[in-house]
Amino acid sequence: MGLLGWSGHYLSNITVGVPMLLLTLAVADCVHIITGYIHGLHRGKSQKEAIAYTLELNFIALLVTSVTTSFGFLMMNASVSPVLVDFGNLAAVGVMIAFVLSITLLPALLAIMPVKVTATNMEVDDQSMLSLAEWVIAHHRKILPFSALIVLLGAVLMMQNQLNDELVKYFNEGSxxxxxxxxxxxxxxxxxxxxxxxxxxxxxxxxxxxxxxxxxxxxxxxxxxxxxxxxxxxxxxxxxxxxxxxxxxxxxxxxxxxxxxxxxxxxxxxxxxxxxxxxxxxxxxxxxxxxxxxxxxxxxxxxxxxxxxxxxxxxxxxxxxxxxxxxxxxxFAHIGATNMASMLVTLPLALLVISSLLILALRSWRLGIISLIPNCSPIIVGFGIWFLISGEINLAVSVVISMTLGIVVDDSVHFLSKYRTARMSGKSPEDAIRYAFVTVGRALWVTTVVLATGFSILATSEFVPNSSLGLLSGVVIVIALLGDFFMLPAILLLTDRKVYQKKVQKHPERQYE
Structure with a gap:
């Protein structure tokens, strides 16, 4: 294969990953709708009432997460590679289409399909999430400094990564x-x-x-x-x-x-x-x-x-x-370096836009600012771990920051939206943490498993850029869940002690008890 043909093969290998990526993200949206739907059925609602319940519960969160994920992909327009630009634009459009289908086609299918639910299973899930919440609340003063130490160590290791592309090594030995x-x-x-x-x-x-x-x-x-x-x-x-x-x-x-x-x-x-x-x-x-x-x-x-x-x-x-x-x-030697530089230049803009969207969605500048910490930390720790795995950042790895930034925001948005709902109903930070874990915790770990599995499949590719992209993205997504389950509640318990203006809760049955 000549060099020109090789470059075409390389670029086609990048774009072929878009369908798998969109399938994974679409499944994650559906998990939240279905989880809320089953949650409503367990509360004695009819199918139509459960569908309305899950849409009301998840619509804003899904909209915000889809927009932030799309914006993360649109950041690839700063890349000097036209193929990466097309990859980002195609993925951004696909994410929004997945959002529309998850709030239209999926509820319609749920309305016509019979569903059997088991109250015992839901109670077990609720109790496991509640137990996790209790542990985090009890140990939050220890969790926060430990998390800060991990992030600091990740930042030190992240800076040791070297930008390096070697074209021949894009294919595994034995191919x-x-x-x-x-x-x-x-x-x-x-x-x-x-x-x-x-x-x-x-x-x-x-x-x-x-x-x-x-x-x-x-x-x-x-x-x-x-x-x-x-x-x-x-x-x-x-x-x-x-x-x-x-x-x-x-x-x-x-x-x-x-x-x-x-x-x-x-x-x-x-x-x-x-x-x-x-x-x-x-x-x-x-x-x-x-x-x-x-x-x-x-x-x-x-x-x-x-x-x-x-x-x-x-x-x-x-x-x-x-x-x-x-x-x-x-x-290719210059594309990798230029691409990483362009991603870093647009990173402050992305953080500003995403934080602004979170502030508007959560209607709280405090929660919007707080959310930046668990949203940025997974990328820092992920690239720190990448130094231990490889230590080299190639063209594909250089786009992980922009691609995963919008994805890792998803968990924070869902968690914080439920937390704010509880706080607006007059609950204390501790009770709001419990409420968030019970109502959305199960969906968060399921979506994380789905996303991590999807990227892990990409990590099995013999084409090294694709496998590196899948492996690092999967690591970042798993770390994001850990941050939202441990670091985010600890931060909220220490910083969000003010009394919210109480509003009448429209759905009093949304309790963790």
């Missing part, structure tokens, strides 16, 4: 492509870098001054430890000069005059068989030439370092010539 690439690597080298010189004058590449500069660069490139071979026009000029001088070894050098170099090149081009011209190496006006360096497989950091050394050499030895450094490996 057909990897075996072929490793064989080629051992024989020749499978990473190329192209330097295009533009002399800005016709026949400029046949000037002896230019050829000597190119010859010096070629020798310097051969001295670099990464280089296996350099394809340059100076090799042709040296060989021709030797051939036209009786094959004497001392003439294996650049021709002495511009005219001689031009004649050698013309005769060489005229002698080439049809289809083997030099248009791939020099332009028709003989003003520009391309030098190709074949190297061993390099990571993105090594490739960027090699590029910088070439630029430094050019600045000192050939400042009079225009040049460009290109190739697929160079492009």
């Amino acid at each position: 057909e492509y990897r075996e072929d690439a490793d064989f080629f690597e051992n024989q020749v080298g499978n990473t190329t870098l192209s330097i295009t010189f533009d002399t800005q004058q016709d026949q400029g590449i046949t000037k002896v001054e230019f050829l000597k500069t190119l010859d010096t660069l070629t020798e310097w490139l051969y001295e670099q430890p990464e280089t296996n071979h350099v394809s340059s026009i100076v090799d042709v000029m040296r060989r021709l000069n030797k051939n036209f001088n009786g094959d004497q070894p001392e003439y294996y050098r650049i021709p002495d005059t511009d005219e001689l170099a031009a004649q050698y090149l013309l005769m060489y081009e005229m002698s080439l068989p049809y289809g083997l011209d030099m248009n791939s190496r020099i332009d028709i006006g003989k003003s520009a030439v391309r030098v190709t360096v074949i190297m061993k497989s390099l990571g993105s950091q090594e490739m960027i370092a090699m590029e910088e050394r070439i630029r430094d050499w050019m600045a000192v030895n050939a400042p009079q010539y225009n040049y460009t450094i290109t190739d697929l490996a160079v492009m």
Whole structure:
């Protein structure tokens, strides 16, 4: 598979993950609707009443979580890769479609399908969630500093990750492509870098001054430890000069005059068989030439370092010539770094928008600000764990921040919406925590299992970017649930002690007792 074909295969592998991702997110929405529906049936409601109950209970939370998830995907528009932009836009639209179907088609199906519920199972679930709530309430003063320590440790480890993409290692060892690439690597080298010189004058590449500069660069490139071979026009000029001088070894050098170099090149081009011209190496006006360096497989950091050394050499030895450094490996080396930088630039905007949405949805600036802590912590801890797993951030991993930021908000929104409902009915923070655990705790861990399982399936891919994306996303989502079950209640119990303006509770049966 050529490099161009490989890049197309890589990009198609990224986009093929969208259906699986949307299926997982859609199931998560449905879990909340169905859980609320069954909860209503256990409270003695009819099917229609239970459907109305679950929609009223979950509509705002599902709307906010869908919008924040979509916005997280839309953050990918800051990426320099058009494919990642399309991935984000497609996923954002799909998430909103899933939301619409979960509040329209799913309730309609529930209305016509008979459902049997077992009160004993619900009571057991309620009691287990209530027991967890009691434990968190009893130990919240210990949980918070322990959580802060974990986040701090995660931040330290996260900073140790290195941006590095090595194209060959995008496929696991044992795959057909990897075996072929490793064989080629051992024989020749499978990473190329192209330097295009533009002399800005016709026949400029046949000037002896230019050829000597190119010859010096070629020798310097051969001295670099990464280089296996350099394809340059100076090799042709040296060989021709030797051939036209009786094959004497001392003439294996650049021709002495511009005219001689031009004649050698013309005769060489005229002698080439049809289809083997030099248009791939020099332009028709003989003003520009391309030098190709074949190297061993390099990571993105090594490739960027090699590029910088070439630029430094050019600045000192050939400042009079225009040049460009290109190739697929160079492009991917810069995409990863640029993509991560663009994600970090848009991160403050995303946090501002998401926190604003949470403040509006929860109608409380205090809860909106508090929610940022458990929403940001999973990403920090997740990337800290990633340092222990891999330590390298490739192109796919660089989009995890934007992709998961909107997803991890979901649990916080559902938990805080139920917490606020209880607080507005006059409950204390402790009772509100109990209420939130009983009403939404079961749905949260079920959706987390669904999401983590979906991403874990992606993690089994032989294509390393997809497996890295799935594994890290699954880790972040699991950590998000732990944060919402332990860190968030502890923060609320310590900071949200004010008395809420009591409102009449429309559904007094929504009690944990």
